[in-house]
Amino acid sequence: MIIAIDIGNTDVVIGFYEKEEWRHILRMPSNLEMDASEYEKRLRVFLLEEGIELFEIEKVILGSVVPDLTPVILEVFDQFKEGQMVLVDGELLQKLSLGRINPYELGADLAANAVGVFTMCQQSAIVVDFGTALTFTSVNNQGEIVGVAIAPGVQTAMKSLSSNTAKLPEIPLKIPAKALGNNTVEAMQAGIMQGYVGLVRHMVAQVKAEMGGQPKVIATGGLSFIFEPLHDLFDEMDVNLTLDGLRAMLSKLA
Ligand SMILES: Nc1ncnc2c1ncn2[C@@H]1O[C@H](COP(=O)(O)OP(=O)(O)O)[C@@H](O)[C@H]1O
Ligand SMILES: CC(C)(COP(=O)(O)O)[C@@H](O)C(=O)NCCC(=O)O
Numbered sequence: 001m002i003i004a005i006d007i008g009n010t011d012v013v014i015g016f017y018e019k020e021e022w023r024h025i026l027r028m029p030s031n032l033e034m035d036a037s038e039y040e041k042r043l044r045v046f047l048l049e050e051g052i053e054l055f056e057i058e059k060v061i062l063g064s065v066v067p068d069l070t071p072v073i074l075e076v077f078d079q080f081k082e083g084q085m086v087l088v089d090g091e092l093l094q095k096l097s098l099g100r101i102n103p104y105e106l107g108a109d110l111a112a113n114a115v116g117v118f119t120m121c122q123q124s125a126i127v128v129d130f131g132t133a134l135t136f137t138s139v140n141n142q143g144e145i146v147g148v149a150i151a152p153g154v155q156t157a158m159k160s161l162s163s164n165t166a167k168l169p170e171i172p173l174k175i176p177a178k179a180l181g182n183n184t185v186e187a188m189q190a191g192i193m194q195g196y197v198g199l200v201r202h203m204v205a206q207v208k209a210e211m212g213g214q215p216k217v218i219a220t221g222g223l224s225f226i227f228e229p230l231h232d233l234f235d236e237m238d239v240n241l242t243l244d245g246l247r248a249m250l251s252k253l254a
């Protein structure tokens, strides 16, 4: 079994890969108030519920974009794999020859998206990741990163709008039928959700024009599913792309 851990700004996602697939996936909130013992408790409940036995772990790889949570999650898994965990850091990213990016600055999840998409497509591609941030990561025909764009994720944008205004509530992230609403919730849904449809279409078109060729467009991230009107834009949607990329890093480094 291989365990891949993606510590994002919203969720810690833990994938258990066995017999050619992600057999189990555990999502826990990325919460700096939780300590190692609380994460461990949740993990143990999950292992019991799913009947997962941890004695045949080959490798554990961890990518994190939340530095303060990294040691907490490392502590949880250290007992299973004493000191044998692979941490995606600048040094490791440097070894992967990802092109003209700074390996010490690039987010581990974006690097994993790049490696994952190239492993999947073997050609130039754009990954659109709908997480806490909305990110666009493109790779060329050699699997090197051409560049990245980072925007606020749609939920982040909505929460920020609500918290910066006196009268705007937090709203359900649903695509409204029209670009103009007739009440506050509809108006916010129109501006945010229809707005993001346009943002993503524009960015994908612009990135394609800058890259040339025919890059594949792959969507990932928990919030990708709510953008139904965008689905024609994507060659594929793959929620496990970041985990796949982490796993592919292990093969590339072996
Ligand atoms: N089954 C699911 N798979 C993926 N994401 C989900 C799922 N259910 C809900 N989400 C939501 O998608 C959002 C983005 O999560 P994610 O892509 O993991 O962001 P990050 O990588 O920034 O932590 C979160 O609000 C998460 O709760
Ligand atoms: C861009 C991100 C915030 C995305 O994080 P996420 O939405 O997955 O939580 C993360 O990849 C990050 O902090 N990156 C470091 C900056 C960079 O990649 O250049």
Ligand SMILES: [K+]
Pocket (backbone or CB within 6 Å): 008, 109, 129, 131, 221, 242
């Ligand atoms: K992510």
